[in-house]
Amino acid sequence: MQTGGERSCLQNYRLRELLSIYFTMLAVVVVILLASFQGASPRRDYFPFRVPLDPLGTLELSWNVSYPQQEVCFQLLVKELHFGIVFGMSDRGELENADLAILWSDGHKSYFGDAWSDAQGHIRLDSKQDYQLLEAHRAPEGFYLTFKRSFSTCDPNDYLIEDGTVHLIYGVLDRPVTSLPAVNLSLVSKGLQRVQLLKPNISSPELPPDVQTLEVLAPNVSIPGQETTYWCYITELPKNMPKNHIVMYESVITSGNEALVHHMEVFQCAPQFDSIPHYSGPCDSKMKPQRLNYCRHVLAAWALGAKAFYYPEEAGLAIGGPDSSKYLRLEVHYHNPLQLKGSFDSSGIRLFYTPTLRKYDGGIMELGLVYTPVMAIPPHEDHFQLTGYCTEKCTATALPPQGIHIFASQLHTHLTGTAVRTMLLRDGREVETVNVDNHFSTHFQEIRMLKKMVTVLPVSTFQFHEDEICSCPQAAVSEQFAAVPWDPFSKDVLRALYSTSPISMHCNQSSATRFPVSA
Numbered sequence: 001m002q003t004g005g006e007r008s009c010l011q012n013y014r015l016r017e018l019l020s021i022y023f024t025m026l027a028v029v030v031v032i033l034l035a036s037f038q039g040a041s042p043r044r045d046y047f048p049f050r051v052p053l054d055p056l057g058t059l060e061l062s063w064n065v066s067y068p069q070q071e072v073c074f075q076l077l078v079k080e081l082h083f084g085i086v087f088g089m090s091d092r093g094e095l096e097n098a099d100l101a102i103l104w105s106d107g108h109k110s111y112f113g114d115a116w117s118d119a120q121g122h123i124r125l126d127s128k129q130d131y132q133l134l135e136a137h138r139a140p141e142g143f144y145l146t147f148k149r150s151f152s153t154c155d156p157n158d159y160l161i162e163d164g165t166v167h168l169i170y171g172v173l174d175r176p177v178t179s180l181p182a183v184n185l186s187l188v189s190k191g192l193q194r195v196q197l198l199k200p201n202i203s204s205p206e207l208p209p210d211v212q213t214l215e216v217l218a219p220n221v222s223i224p225g226q227e228t229t230y231w232c233y234i235t236e237l238p239k240n241m242p243k244n245h246i247v248m249y250e251s252v253i254t255s256g257n258e259a260l261v262h263h264m265e266v267f268q269c270a271p272q273f274d275s276i277p278h279y280s281g282p283c284d285s286k287m288k289p290q291r292l293n294y295c296r297h298v299l300a301a302w303a304l305g306a307k308a309f310y311y312p313e314e315a316g317l318a319i320g321g322p323d324s325s326k327y328l329r330l331e332v333h334y335h336n337p338l339q340l341k342g343s344f345d346s347s348g349i350r351l352f353y354t355p356t357l358r359k360y361d362g363g364i365m366e367l368g369l370v371y372t373p374v375m376a377i378p379p380h381e382d383h384f385q386l387t388g389y390c391t392e393k394c395t396a397t398a399l400p401p402q403g404i405h406i407f408a409s410q411l412h413t414h415l416t417g418t419a420v421r422t423m424l425l426r427d428g429r430e431v432e433t434v435n436v437d438n439h440f441s442t443h444f445q446e447i448r449m450l451k452k453m454v455t456v457l458p459v460s461t462f463q464f465h466e467d468e469i470c471s472c473p474q475a476a477v478s479e480q481f482a483a484v485p486w487d488p489f490s491k492d493v494l495r496a497l498y499s500t501s502p503i504s505m506h507c508n509q510s511s512a513t514r515f516p517v518s519a
Contacts (some may be wrong), residue, residue, distance in 0.1 A: 034368050034448045043080055047075050051305040052259040053193045059085070061168065061193070067201050069445055071150045072161060073134070074101075079142035083107070086175035087187065088117075089159040091417075091439065094166035095185040096121050097187040099159035101131040103145055104183075107176035111135070112147075114156040123186040128155045150200075164437030168193045194441050195305045205313045208354045214238070215252060216266050217281055217348035223260060225341035229334040230283040232292060234276055236318070237326045245316025247363075248352040249300040250308035254345045261347045262335035263303040268319070269295035269327040283331060294362045295329035298310060298357065298364050301410060303446035312407055315360040319353060335465070363404075364433045365423075368412075370506055375498075376481050377416055378491045387463040394507035396516045409435040410446055 001379070020033055047062030060077040062366050086102035090097060100115040100123065114131040135146040150163040159166075171190040177183055180289045214237070253261050269276050269291075275287040299317060305323065318454050330348055349368040369375050369388040376382045401440065411420040418441075422434040475483070484490060 037489060038221070040492050042486070044060075045072070047160050048307065049199060049305055051193060051195055053168065053334070054191050055259050055340070057256075057259045058172055059172075061087075061195075063084045065198060065201070069150075070150050071151070072197055073148040074146070076145045077142050078145070080175045081143040082172065082174045083176050084110070085122075085145070086169075086171035086173065086188070086190075089161070089166055090168050090169055091159075091195070093169055093213050094172070094440075095169060095190060098169055098185075099157065101147055102180070103136075104173055104177040104180065104198065106178050112145075113180075115180065117185055121181050123180045123185065124178060126155065126157050127155075128153070130155055130158055159319070162438070164196065165194055165441050166197045167439060167441070168195060184512045193304075196446065204308070204310050207352060208356055211247065211352050212244075214353065215348060216328055216347050216351065217252060218330060219330055219346070220373075223257070223330070223334050223336060223340075223343045223345050224282075225336065225339045227335070227337050227339060229336070231281070231332045232283040232333065233330045233332075234292065234295070235328050235330065237324075237328065237395065239326075241320035241326070242355065243321030243324070243357065244319050244353040244355050245355045245358050246311065246319050246351050247316045247358075248308055248310045249302075250350050250352075251302045251306070251347070252350050253347045257343060257345050260334050260336055260340075260343060261304075261345065263300060264332040264333070264347065264349055264485055265302075265331045266300040266349050266351070267329040267331065268296045268297040268299055269325040269329060270297070271323060271325045273325065273327075276325075276329075284380070285490065287508075292329060295327065299328070299437075300351060301446065302349060306446055309408070311358075311362055314358055315362040315407075316358045317362040317364075318352070321517075359439045365404075372477075374477055376478070378494060380408065380486075381491065384491075390507075391505055394505055394515065398507060398509075406434060411435055411437050411440060413440065413442055446503050 010097060019020050047064050049064065050060065050062045051062050053059040058079045060079075062075045062077070063072075064073050066073070074087070076085065076087060084102065086100055087103050088098045088100035090099065096117055096119050098117045100117060101112070102123065103110065103112050103117050112133045114126040114129040116126055131147050131149050133145075133147050135144070137144055149158075149161070151440055168423060169190065169192055171185055172184070173186040173188060198349070214341070216235060218231060218233055221231065221233075249266075250262075251264065273294060276291050276295065279292060281288055282289060283292075299319065302309075330346060332345070334345070366392045367388065369386060409420065409422060413420055419438050420440045421436040423430050424432045424434055
């Protein structure tokens with residue numbers, strides 16, 4: 001990974017490698033003659049981060065980050081350019097009220113500008129041009145467009161680039177554009193991609209000389225012709241593998257499937273089982289053996305756009321040995337919105353491990369809320385906050401007296417999550433924000449288990465109004481919630497219940513059994 005200085009935007013292009021003809025019209029729009037842009041492909045190591053934007057891989061985004069200059073440098077590769085391309089960011093991936101960079105052509109000349117879309121999806125040029133064009137040229141593989149933008153521009157029409165998920169939008173202009181305001185984004189070929197633009201500015205440590213690799217790969221899976229598939233595959237560690245330390249891992253993506261493989265995880269199975277049935281199939285299949293549900297100890301996780309993950313030089317994640325299961329479960333999420341058929345995949349994760357054990361065993365701690373309908377959200381809510389705690393009684397039992405060092409964090413929610421924050425509290429006060437994502441998406445998540453829930457009380461015992469009591473004592477919790485007459489008052493009462501009810505603490509070990517502590 002490059003350092004901050006090495007990752008600065010490309011400022012040293014020679015003039016003949018830049019736009020052969022350009023000028024500013026009305027101090028707003030740069031005019032470029034595409035036919036003049038010929039040259040070799042840019043060095044790919046300038047842009048260490050890369051994702052396909054569309055399912056067919058005809059649009060590719062690469063970028064680098066300069067923290068000293070507080071800016072992101074983008075490079076778009078358009079493999080088949082027609083009359084322009086729209087690229088931008090918005091709060092949740094909407095085409096309306098979006099921050100845009102646009103390349104368009106009227107059939108004679110081509111233009112580049114900073115723009116935004118209104119609530120109806122119509123494009124407006126921005127009076128403050130914050131996207132700066134750096135280079136544009138053709139190459140054998142397509143058309144390259146390079147531009148940059150500051151994290152924060154103080155422009156109300158611009159998106160604030162910050163840590164966490166960024167929803168990228170794109171549109172393809174397939175006919176001449178005579179007037180930008182006449183373009184309605186709802187009528188163009190378009191799509192959405194989610195990435196983490198701002199990557200940690202850390203250097204990669206050297207791997208030990210005795211490092212070995214283990215590839216956990218899908219077995220030439222025929223990717224189903226449906227939008228979403230979670231594929232599970234059971235494999236084994238090398239026979240009689242002693243304890244080693246995982247010190248790095250990276251993705252292995254089958255060529256041509258870069259736009260289909262969305263994220264992957266490798267889990268280790270619980271050691272109390274002598275055998276786990278070998279299985280390769282959909283994770284939600286009724287034919288999936290139940291024991292696969294006990295393969296939940298995370299060893300590695302990768303999401304679209306992520307680079308290799310390195311452990312600190314003093315720590316590694318234990319794998320192998322007499323107290324470790326030899327069974328691993330690979331889970332691959334295939335995102336196939338065009339429902340393409342005929343693709344085969346052997347993607348997975350490559351683990352780098354060493355028999356020379358490091359000073360510390362790394363671990364993965366999961367904290368938050370128990371997955372249960374007791375922690376439900378009322379219907380039709382735009383905003384509803386749920387909070388999970390890992391209490392001091394649990395941390396005092398589960399963690400060593402000297403404490404732990406957090407060096408990585410991953411956020412996760414189920415379908416309704418839109419923002420997540422992990423905080424460290426001491427003596428009832430927030431000490432530090434560990435991780436935050438204000439634009440969180442359940443479709444993009446890139447870790448052992450300490451969770452809480454409120455004490456289980458039948459909803460039937462909770463009176464929301466003087467004359468309205470849910471009378472369904474034998475019904476399931478979800479049915480009881482459905483029977484509640486939800487209105488602003490009852491929703492506020494539920495918020496109060498969540499914040500004041502006694503906590504039922506699930507303080508679990510890696511084996512999923514409880515530590516001997518009470519709430």
